[in-house]
Amino acid sequence: xxxxxxxxxxxxxxxxxxxxxxxxxxxSDPSYGLFWYKQPSSxxxxxxxxxxxxxxxxxxxxxxxxxxxKARKSANLVISASQLGDSAMYFCAMSRSGYSTLTFGKGTMxxxxx
Amino acid sequence: ETGVTQTPRHLVMGMTNKKSLxxxxxxxxxAMYWYKQxxxxxxxxxxxxxxxxxxxxxSVPSRFSPExxxxxxxxxxxxxxxxxxxxxxxxxxxxxxxxxxxxAFFGQGTRLTVV
Numbered sequence: 241x242x243x244x245x246x247x248x249x250x251x252x253x254x255x256x257x258x259x260x261x262x263x264x265x266x267x268s269d270p271s272y273g274l275f276w277y278k279q280p281s282s283x284x285x286x287x288x289x290x291x292x293x294x295x296x297x298x299x300x301x302x303x304x305x306x307x308x309x310k311a312r313k314s315a316n317l318v319i320s321a322s323q324l325g326d327s328a329m330y331f332c333a334m335s336r337s338g339y340s341t342l343t344f345g346k347g348t349m350x351x352x353x354x
Numbered sequence: 355e356t357g358v359t360q361t362p363r364h365l366v367m368g369m370t371n372k373k374s375l376x377x378x379x380x381x382x383x384x385a386m387y388w389y390k391q392x393x394x395x396x397x398x399x400x401x402x403x404x405x406x407x408x409x410x411x412x413s414v415p416s417r418f419s420p421e422x423x424x425x426x427x428x429x430x431x432x433x434x435x436x437x438x439x440x441x442x443x444x445x446x447x448x449x450x451x452x453x454x455x456x457x458a459f460f461g462q463g464t465r466l467t468v469v
Contacts, residue, residue, distance in 0.1 A: 244396070275457060277460075282462055283442055283444075283462050283463040283465070284460055284461065284462040284463065285444060285446070285460035286460075287457045287458070287459065287460075290457055331396075331397070333397075340385065340387075340446075340448035340450065340456055340457070340458045341387065341399050341402055341410060342389075342397070342399065342458060343396075343399075344396040344397040345396060346394075346395070346396050347396075
């Protein structure tokens with residue numbers, strides 16, 4: 241079975257600063273994928289970034305980067321230069337190889353202040 | 355057209371009603387999913403359809419009945435629901451190449467309230 245743990249119910253950051261959202265995972269699958277999604281108040285889950293378990297380099301997508309530490313089973317999301325529009329719930333998720341069915345964490349609410 | 359569209363956005367129904375949630379994807383994907391998001395709980399996978407066949411059913415009560423008539427449409431038929439079924443129901447789709455993991459794209463969800 242797969243499990244995702246997000247230990248930060250809420251995070252606060254000032255505009256233009258960087259913030260790290262924590263995610264640890266547990267799985268017995270040798271091959272898996274790790275995802276981060278953003279959910280604004282409108283409800284839609286917006287895909288941000290993906291890291292494959294065999295990828296050698298950390299994934300980056302614009303202001304988002306994933307700090308993947310396989311031995312520690314962590315996949316933290318780093319948002320650089322925070323913007324007011326980044327205020328939302330952020331979910332870490334994982335899937336097993338061959339399927340896109342996702343196991344989600346409980347999420348972290350990020351609030352960006354001016 | 356947005357990638358994944360869900361209707362209605364909001365639904366209030368009584369416990370004896372029958373209603374359906376609709377999901378349509380315009381991305382040419384071959385897999386579709388229903389997730390349930392309850393307050394203070396992680397998203398839970400309910401059903402998975404790949405190439406219009408149900409491939410996963412996570413012990414969901416029979417009062418929820420999915421239907422996938424083609425690769426672009428997915429329905430969730432609801433009947434005799436309970437108040438604890440009130441939640442945000444999210445539809446997602448993905449393209450499933452063999453042996454690879456790809457991201458799923460989600461709709462905006464249907465906020466269901468059972469009274």
